[in-house]
Amino acid sequence: MARISARLADNAPGDYFVDDSCIDCETCRIVAPRVFERSDRLGLSVVSRQPRTPEDGLRARMALVSCPVSSIGSASKVDVHDAVAALPDPIEGDVFYCGYAAESSFGAASYLVRRGDGNVLVDSPRAARPLMDRIAALGGVSTMFLSHRDDVADHAQYARRFGCTRVMHRADVGPGTRDVEQVLEGDEPMRLAPDLLAVPLPGHTRGSQALLYRDRFLFTGDHLWAAEGGEGLDASSSVCWYSWTEQIRSMKKLLAFDFEWVLPGHGPRFHATAPRMRVALEKLIARMAAPR
């Protein structure tokens, strides 16, 4: 629980606040960008503007329950039942953002895809009972796609509750994931279902992989995200644990596919028409390959 005595000085005056336990994971800024912002002075998130509308209030409470380290509080101890009911949060159509980020994945985003042939959970949220119950009400989980080793969080508890098949690339399987049900090999795309394609993208880690859903939604783990300000795409060598050269090669591989959404583990989402997405990808590849 956030401690009012540890409230950061840069918070806007008012009910909601962030305390000094914030780990700067960005979750709150993505869930409620009109309420939270990064203080460059502190290198942490703060409340930049207290909610003034019911919608902003709800988004602030969704951020509060999603914060992986309970750094967000409200002096009035606001009721969060409406935020619990609002998660998973619809993005478009049958694709949802789960919220309830886990500290063990540094607050990585996870996503739920509702499908007639079985729901897919992309990466693992925190195993919070209210979220698990909401996911059960939405049809449970048939497949859990693990994009890479860093964002697996509470995968075992989801597998136990839902009996889902966890899919991971061999190169990222480790002691905590050695019992996953489906292990993918090699660097060629692998069709998991007519509407689901696993695309190995070595770079950030050796076993990083994206999931392409309906040639429209690309779940990218830590391979690719929107550039700051929302214009274009970005990736960073500073968080590349395996090989930047391989990550550039993997980025080029994505030019073979059409998609309109980039839904990352960390960083902002990007939405564009497929032709605009391609241009953004080409520009990013040029930047990545430029001499530094």
Ligand code: SF4
């Ligand atoms: S969600 Fe929590 S830990 Fe993450 S940036 Fe916001 S306040 Fe900090």
